[in-house]
């Protein structure tokens with residue numbers, strides 16, 4: 001099987017399918033147009049194609065020098081376990097290194113820790129974890 005790696009999406013449709021397949025959008029509730037905005041505002045992306053079919057994807061959001069985040073690394077279920085996700089990740093990291101970005105980070109999805117550890121990432125110390133904003137509970141009136 002020949003997998004063609006590039007840095008462009010012809011349409012949003014393939015990524016939309018991959019993104020929807022993860023279940024992540026149950027929380028985010030993005031429309032296809034929203035996802036196109038996400039792609040447009042990303043700094044770099046890698047798209048892996050089998051013919052016309054997008055089979056894996058990953059993208060980088062960054063300030064261009066200090067911090068970069070890897071987002072949405074996804075391989076189509078039918079194509080997993082063949083090194084495609086590793087290749088996409090490696091190309092994302094390579095581009096960050098090329099730009100001399102100092103700090104490359106990601107949020108590891110459940111069950112993927114070993115995958116990232118084998119590929120050069122290390123979980124942050126528990127004393128300094130990544131955090132999500134979940135809102136502030138209103139205080140009871142005094």
Ligand SMILES: CC(C)(COP(=O)(O)OP(=O)(O)OC[C@H]1O[C@@H](n2cnc3c(N)ncnc32)[C@H](O)[C@@H]1OP(=O)(O)O)[C@@H](O)C(=O)NCCC(=O)NCCS
Pocket residue numbers: 022056072073074075076079080081082083084085086087106107108109110112114115118
């Ligand atoms: C994480 C993910 C992108 C990896 O993609 P991939 O193309 O399967 O990655 P690779 O083939 O390069 O490596 C997968 C690993 O699983 C092993 N594997 C073997 N068979 C497999 C299978 N049927 N399915 C998945 N992985 C398999 C591979 O050998 C490899 O093992 P290693 O880490 O010991 O080398 C993919 O599992 C995925 O899309 N998951 C759902 C979305 C997700 O959670 N993304 C991460 C967000 S943080």
